[in-house]
Amino acid sequence: MTETAADKRIPVVDYLVLGDDPHLVANTCRSCGALYFDRRNACARCGELEFERKTLEKTGVVRSFTIIHRAAPNVPVPYVSSVVELDGGGVVKANLVDAGADPEKIELGMRVKLTTFPCGRDEEGTEAVAFGFAPA
Amino acid sequence: MSENVWIVGTAMTKFGRYPDKDTVDLASEAALGALGDADLTMQDMGVLAVGCLLEANAMLGQRLQKQIGQTGIPVFNVSNACATGATAVRSTMLAIKAGEADLGLAVGVEQMGKAGLLGPAGQARSKPTGYTPSGRYGSVMPVEGILGTGLMPGVFAQAGMEYASRHDGVGFEQFAKVAEKNHAHSALNPLAQYQKAFSLEEVMGADMVAYPNTLLMCCPTGDGAAAVVLCSDAKLKTLGPDVRRRAVKVSASVLTSDPYVESDSAQPDVSTLTKLAAAQAYEQAGVGPEDLDLVELHDCFATAELIHYENLSLCEPGGAGDFIDRRGPWRDGKTPVNVSGGLISKGHPIGATGVANLYEVATHLRGEAGDRQIDNAKVGLAHVIGLGSACGVHVLERAAS
Numbered sequence: 001m002t003e004t005a006a007d008k009r010i011p012v013v014d015y016l017v018l019g020d021d022p023h024l025v026a027n028t029c030r031s032c033g034a035l036y037f038d039r040r041n042a043c044a045r046c047g048e049l050e051f052e053r054k055t056l057e058k059t060g061v062v063r064s065f066t067i068i069h070r071a072a073p074n075v076p077v078p079y080v081s082s083v084v085e086l087d088g089g090g091v092v093k094a095n096l097v098d099a100g101a102d103p104e105k106i107e108l109g110m111r112v113k114l115t116t117f118p119c120g121r122d123e124e125g126t127e128a129v130a131f132g133f134a135p136a
Numbered sequence: 137m138s139e140n141v142w143i144v145g146t147a148m149t150k151f152g153r154y155p156d157k158d159t160v161d162l163a164s165e166a167a168l169g170a171l172g173d174a175d176l177t178m179q180d181m182g183v184l185a186v187g188c189l190l191e192a193n194a195m196l197g198q199r200l201q202k203q204i205g206q207t208g209i210p211v212f213n214v215s216n217a218c219a220t221g222a223t224a225v226r227s228t229m230l231a232i233k234a235g236e237a238d239l240g241l242a243v244g245v246e247q248m249g250k251a252g253l254l255g256p257a258g259q260a261r262s263k264p265t266g267y268t269p270s271g272r273y274g275s276v277m278p279v280e281g282i283l284g285t286g287l288m289p290g291v292f293a294q295a296g297m298e299y300a301s302r303h304d305g306v307g308f309e310q311f312a313k314v315a316e317k318n319h320a321h322s323a324l325n326p327l328a329q330y331q332k333a334f335s336l337e338e339v340m341g342a343d344m345v346a347y348p349n350t351l352l353m354c355c356p357t358g359d360g361a362a363a364v365v366l367c368s369d370a371k372l373k374t375l376g377p378d379v380r381r382r383a384v385k386v387s388a389s390v391l392t393s394d395p396y397v398e399s400d401s402a403q404p405d406v407s408t409l410t411k412l413a414a415a416q417a418y419e420q421a422g423v424g425p426e427d428l429d430l431v432e433l434h435d436c437f438a439t440a441e442l443i444h445y446e447n448l449s450l451c452e453p454g455g456a457g458d459f460i461d462r463r464g465p466w467r468d469g470k471t472p473v474n475v476s477g478g479l480i481s482k483g484h485p486i487g488a489t490g491v492a493n494l495y496e497v498a499t500h501l502r503g504e505a506g507d508r509q510i511d512n513a514k515v516g517l518a519h520v521i522g523l524g525s526a527c528g529v530h531v532l533e534r535a536a537s
Contacts, residue, residue: 010269010276012275014269046289064298066294066349068344070279071254073260078344082284087317095281095284122264122265
């Protein structure tokens with residue numbers, strides 16, 4: 001068995017890049033800088049056609065959150081969903097981790113940083129890795 | 137926009153659960169009710185639009201015709217998320233404005249049954265076999281609950297909390313007061329799915345679904361239908377005196393979609409398109425928010441209603457918390473909002489909602505709303521928003537007589 005543990009990890013979505021320095025990437029409009037986590041044919045903001053890949057900052061602030069108590073049967077509750085505004089641009093939705101689930105203790109505007117966590121393993125042993133944000 | 141369009145007939149079923157009926161039954165009841173109210177029949181109609189989300193691809197308009205009258209007129213089967221009903225009304229209206237018809241019928245209907253708060257997304261996931269990235273985001277599994285939430289209770293909770301993050305004096309209690317009000321209002325509406333008042337403590341103490349929305353701050357699923365008969369200016373002059381006296385003018389009809397905002401990458405924006413629609417509607421109607429005697433707005437969740445106070449300019453910028461604290465949107469307040477009970481208690485059969493709120497406003501303008509009548513109502517506004525997003529705003533005015 002020459003396969004290393006790292007070979008058997010896969011990001012849960014393709015805009016998360018794993019490795020030594022996990023980070024998010026986006027497609028950015030070369031004309032106006034609008035950011036998209038999926039592909040676009042023309043920029044939704046300015047209509048231009050050229051995009052390039054951009055590495056996003058790993059820090060930001062919590063712009064909004066909700067604490068989910070009712071979910072599909074095998075989604076553990078409660079969990080905190082948050083909308084995070086990244087330093088340097090980009091707004092992303094992810095779980096807020098390591099912050100508890102008490103609304104009195106989660107502050108709107110609090111600073112957070114990107115973190116990763118395993119979110120499943122398939123029958124071949126590959127581990128899926130997700131990202132979230134933790135208090136900075 | 138050459139001439140006015142009028143509502144000359146309207147009806148709705150009581151919202152609730154009708155396991156022994158189907159969508160055609162419900163749509164027929166509302167359609168025949170609205171036609172009867174206008175003293176007209178299907179044979180008089182020049183155009184038909186039927187809004188229904190869950191049967192959007194099932195030719196419901198034509199099935200309704202087979203049930204109540206097949207005359208060969210053009211039919212639009214309409215689907216536009218929670219703005220489906222409003223879009224059906226507007227489709228009928230545009231045909232009249234374009235001169236293609238002088239009378240038209242718009243029907244909204246939905247049969248959701250007990251779909252559950254989360255709909256199909258509430259089902260358990262299957263076990264993974266081999267992870268393979270797929271779809272637009274190269275995801276290897278459904279990410280609900282892993283990368284935040286995309287389900288309605290949470291999305292609208294986050295929309296409300298985003299407003300709270302920018303404005304002092306907005307929190308759990310202000311959001312809960314919205315639901316307290318709408319449940320109280322519904323007690324006066326015999327057509328509401330629920331007619332039970334709850335104290336603020338009961339609202340805040342109910343099971344938490346998606347903070348800050350408790351179960352009593354979320355609209356139920358349900359069944360129901362509503363319909364309006366629309367009429368051109370010229371045609372109205374030929375109708376009977378009672379029909380003319382009860383006619384309600386459609387002073388504005390606006391449909392918007394969400395323009396680009398940076399936060400689209402996280403979740404759909406429900407505010408910008410509502411602000412755009414409201415501004416256009418006030419301009420078209422030549423009225424301002426201070427002129428409104430009542431408003432039916434899209435309170436799918438209590439958090440949504442609160443932010444729409446500002447989006448519809450019913451309060452000062454940043455003042456939505458203060459507006460509810462001062463009881464401004466209560467039926468005896470500055471601008472009564474959702475005196476029907478709103479989606480939260482009247483119910484939200486999706487396709488029916490955008491027509492039912494026109495029924496509600498028109499009924500008050502006619503002075504026929506019974507126990508829940510807003511005295512001497514002359515101008516009202518109806519708003520719906522479908523996530524994704526689509527926003528419909530209509531302004532109605534009582535006939536000058």
